[in-house]
Amino acid sequence: ARSLIAWPSGAGHLYGNPAIPWLHSWFHCEGPLIERLVKSSGITLGRVVTLDDPSVLEQPLLAMHEELTTQAVPDAVILANMFENLLRGLKRSAYSPRQTSPIPERFLRTKAYLEAHYTERISLADLARLAHISVPHFCSEFRRYFDVPAMEFVIRLRMHAAAHHLRNWNYGVKEVARLVGYEDIFYFSKLFKKRFGMSPRAMRARLLDGGKKKD
16 A cells, blocks of 8 residues: 555654565654645645555655755755645645546556666566556556656656765766666766756756855
């Protein structure tokens, strides 16, 4: 089950079930703004809800991650708006009647596989076999359910990871490319610039300049 619960401040947490395999992620948010946004969203604290479409949560988180990792000085107003949109999306998804069918388990499983193995060599044929359908059918259905072609989804995952790695000055750009699955640094740089509007080296220089200004 893909479930979500928003814990109130100070609540005790109990995770997992020793009788079955389980996996969880958690995010800690606090402060007057967070409390106000959560309260105004109408989300019930302490109530478990099921998300048929995990992208309702994942896409805003990726956007927030991009703002935090690619901007030398992240914009607090933009982040607050992103967080509010995340809450509104969760409310609509979890508490409102759905007009579309939930995403089939085979596609949720394939998407989870991509998120865990995006640095590896992955072909559409491999993904179609994982979903037990033909390649053309897989391509059309994946895009229908997640609003992005499967291989573009892989590139996005790689680029977001690369932007994060660039903040680590122990990694050279070539090493960052290898960490996210590219041996060809020129191809990596081309994809990175297409995604973020600047080369990896330019982004690193921007982060460095921003850090100096902040200091």
